[in-house]
Amino acid sequence: MIPTKGGYAVDVPTINVSERARRENASLWSTFRAFGVTFSRLFTSLIKRDMPTISYPEQSRNYSERFRGTHILTVRDDGSLKCVACYMCATICPAECIYIEAAEHPNPEIEKFPKLFNIDMMRCIYCGFCVDACPEEAIVMSREHHQAAYNRNETLYGIEKLMARPGIDAKGPGYRPNRPFSEAKIFDPKSSPTCAIPSVTDERHPAVLYESMIQKRQ
Amino acid sequence: MPKITLNDQTYDVPPGKTIIQLADEVGVQIPRYCYHPDIGIEGSCRMCLVEVEKLPKLVPSCATPITEGMIVRTATPRVLQAVRYAMEFLLLHHPIDCPVCDQSGECWLQDYYMANAGHTSRYPGTEKTRRKKATDLGPLVKLDQERCILCTRCVRFTRNVTHTGEIVVLNRGHASEIAIHGGKPFDNPYSGNVVDICPVGALTSSDFRFKVRSWFLKGTSSVCGGCSTGCNMRIDHSARALGGGIPGESANDGKIYRTVGRRNVDVNQSWLCDEGRLSFHAMERWPRLQSPRATGDARTVDGLLPAIHQRFESIRKEHGDGAVAGLGSATNTNEALFLMKKYFRGQMDFRLGTEMETYLQRQDDLLRRLDKHPNTQGAIHLGLAGTLGGMRGLRMMAESRQIRGMWISYHPQLIGDGEPEILVELQQLIGALDFSVVSTTHEFAWTAGATIVLPMAGWAEETGTYTNFAGRVQIANHAVMPPGGGQPLHSMMSKMLGLAGIQVSADPAAIFEWIAREVPAYTGVDYDAIGPLGMSAQAVTEVKDEEVAR
16 A cells, blocks of 8 residues: 555655665676677677568568458459448448448349448458458458558548559468468459459548548638 | 137237238238238248138238137247248348348348347358349339349239230349340339339339438328329438537538338328339529528527518508418418418418319329319318419409408429429519518529528428318328428418417427317317328218217
8 A cells, every 4th residue: 555645655765776786786797798798799780691570561561361451352262352241341330341232243143242341451450340241252362461551542442442452462461261162352453454443432431521520620 | 700819829810810800900920921912922931821710721921811719829839930931032142242132231131130040151252143133123123132022013914904014024043033024124104112112122222222221211290292192101301410410500411311111001002103212302403591581680580580470560551461471381281371371361372373173183093183282182281272363363453452461372393393483473463462571492593583582491391280081180200300590381371370469389280289279170189199191081070960960
């Protein structure tokens, strides 16, 4: 029990730093010994080339297979989008960052596809619930996590950006809970260069609304 | 009166009632698919089986009339087992495509599976029978034969309610399927009802399909504004805009996605006509009026009202009380029309066209009526069909300079082509006036000559009462917010009355209390007692008359 006075602790033992240094035999010699450690490390790094650091962001480490980065929309074998617009991801999303508009698929066996599938990356908290909720493994996560952008609309990822972007090729897929029982197929622009999926930024999207609200207040 | 014991409770029941009807009345839950109170009994789903003492087999409660001394139990192990078996058969070839099924979230298969069955299928999914997916039965209805459980609710609806018989069961046994007869499209004016009564996802609405998942919707009980029948309906709208939207900051806060018939035995049973069902689209037909249009600085409705009042007062002072008048419409609520009549001191009318001749005339045998206004009877009760002679009379008075200033409240008909000839006359009326205020819902070209145009809340955007053709007062609750700076007419009128020195609340309940005090037709009607099913104003007065006679 620390005695207090007016909400503040009183009679707390204080550390006298110079007293402690004297007690621990700190002297000039220990200073040189410390420099010795620094220089030996410098020589191993320069001469033996044994470097513990990397030149981030030019280089980066390999992340875990379960890394939850920016989402990927997977495709069927014919290269079309696997998503059936069931809204399970939008329902479970705690950040409410997924916006879907469904439309009638020409194939009655598939029935439904997303006309619009937007994820607001500024809202997303990368919890991975959407991946867990998806009954088709149509959405998985990647190992990419850079979200720098020049304006807010660039952080609104539409279908095309979610299907294929340089980051997926560079880093590869991340969190896929059903692995290795089923493997998510990712759109490959080289094997099937076209995919007839409309993708536009919807003006009703929350990010845009939010921006207009800010402008209104200013 | 036969006595019956249902789950150890004894009831006196009028003869002819079935067990399931009694159970529904007293709140005993019996699962069912094929039973619907308004379409006749089939007994095909075997879900409502109950145990009756001294009967060797379980009996379907929907088809068993109550007899003297019956002892019925609904939750014995034998009954629960039978329901589980019935569910197992119904789900045997079910595709379980709930993620893409429009019914999911409000599907009775899902509900009863979770409540009563919970089994694992003994049939390998790969060997399930495949049937036709998503075929058009008619312009409004799509059929998925894989999901169908052959309860024949839709068949009985076309046979017993509309008497058209388009939908039939083809083939026999395992090959039976729901189909339209001879390829004739299912396009009768009540076709949308089969979507409401289908307990599974077999029949879906082409209009609502894939727009939104049902669990995002919020239901508000309301009344159809399409015609003078006043069918009870539930408005399903987004509780929040999908994927965000800022409450109170954006008009996207609420959007109506569909309307569903609400059961009211005295008005519409469970049905809606297709025109009424789709009438909510009328609000999107033209661009909505977002803000007032007027000369001067004021840009809000509240900012304009004092100037409007001053102008009316100066006209009254200069040319007498009769020089100012109001023109409502039979699509406004009782509350709005009443306050407007108070503000214009009785100088008010509502007749735009032929409401008075047509509001009692049927368009067909089931629900529809020729008058496409929901509140003609209410306006008549309020005494608005007076000596002014409707819009035509007011126009003549305006042209002969008897009337100088007017407030015109116009709400477009939700059903029909928008009454072009009436709009031409309204434009002439506005042209003949010195000072005209138009409160309306949409951007209309004919309002160009008006001095001030105010945005008004439309149907489903304001709370108030409508009185249907038979004098039944029903509450239409507001489901969504009016876009922009629009306000309900009754709240604008309460502010106008406040400027004129009469303080009145903008709460519809308070206004209706005033109406009940002053208007003979509503004597004794309490707003809180109207409830979701409405209250017949005439019946109340009839009872009163009898009491007086006695």
